[in-house]
Amino acid sequence: MASRDKGKVRRVCRFRINDIHLATCHFHKSFLLSNAAFTQIYKAQIYDGSMVMIKKSWSGDRYWDGQLALENERKILSSCKGNYLLNLIGVSDDTPERILVFEYGNRALLSEALHNDTHGAMNWPTRIRIAHQVAMAIRGLHSAKPQIVHRDVKSSNIWIDNNGNAKLGGFEFAMRASKMGAYAKCPLKSMSSIDPDYQSMEHLCAKTDVYCFGVLLLEIISGRKALDMNHNPPFVVDWALPLIHKDKAILLCDPKIKPPFQNLKVVLDMARIAMRCVNSMCLRRPTMADVAEELKMISLRVPLFMKQGSEWGAKNMTTFKHYSNELPRIGNNGKTNIRAPRPQHSHPNIEESSLRSQRPSMLFGVIAPKPILNRDLLQVIDDAIAKKQREPLLPPYLKHEFI
Secondary structure: OEEEEOOEEEEOEEOOHHHHHHHOOOOOHHHEEEEOOOEEEEEEEEOOOOEEEEEEEOOHHHHHHHHHHHHHHHHHHHOOOOOOEOOEEEEEOOOOOOEEEEEOOOOEEHHHHHHOHHHOOOOHHHHHHHHHHHHHHHHHHHOOOOOEEOOOOOHHHEEEOOOOOEEEOOOOOOEEOOOOOOOOOOOOOOHHHHOHHHHHHOOOOHHHHHHHHHHHHHHHHHOOOOEOOOOOOOEHHHHHHHHHHOOOHHHHOOOOOOOOHHHHHHHHHHHHHHHHHOOOOHHHOOOHHHHHHHHHHHHHHOOHHHHOOOOOOOOOOOOOOOOHHHOOEEOHHHOOOOOOOOOOOOOOOOOHHHHHHHOOEEEOOEEEOOOOOHHHHHHHHHHHHHOOOOOOOOOHHHHHHHO
């Protein structure tokens, strides 16, 4: 399968459904990365060692809605590509069920990074960089011919890596402009449904993405969820706009990190961009090209001393780099390779020859001295999750490799 991007052919691999089931232990919950309205995302590893994300539809009542959403996402991403878009690398089409395979690269959702304390707080340069990269991604969609409207720009559709670089995903509801220049109605579960202009006119356009980006920008600045019933008012826009109008944008800063006292104008300028984006009248909102250019200028003004210091990423992010080479892999040419790691250091009480004779079996980073059945494996994984152990269960002589 191939797709065209500005005259170039981009290859999309095919994966067998049986290999995907084996690589995810039949979509076991311990492989789950994210839940969406109609789809679920799991992690897996392909034959060359690369980590990937497997997106499938929910089972039950939402199955067919998920299948339609995945087919729409495949069509959109097969015809467009950008540096800040989550790359589609393969599909599984040997069964009627549509399953998509995306690059992973050890990424986490922006929503988790902003609202989950276990990841650590991002500094201001990282937040500015993420905002600028997402703006560039949306600008690329809006400049495509025909134009693409994402319709669901939100923090739970943005994936960031250890270095704080962002990629936009979640194209289930994305649409191209029709020949008449109109767009279909907005799905109720998408972020675009909160646009007041859409609520009054019931008509979508590219400025709907601008409104959603403004909400996202306020979320990045404040660390608050877009809609949080534990706050009053619950909608971040209703809370932030009065403060911006009173030139009190400093009160929007995420309390988990220190405000950039050396350059408060950075926060004020970002807040004013967000205020223009969430204007209730779509004609008064800026274009994403203007927003991306303004955020670029803001990023250039960030002083060097702010760029130094702890970067959000490797030590704060839950990663699988220690045992990514030991995960079951989606094999090449229809084969699934499950490799057992060879210990680099032997235990003083265990001879190396005995370790070879035991032929340890491994699946999802769980190593046992002898082969174990799938049902026993799943029980081991469930026990580890119940004890909140994020690291794989290992015998004593291998524990040092994961510290």
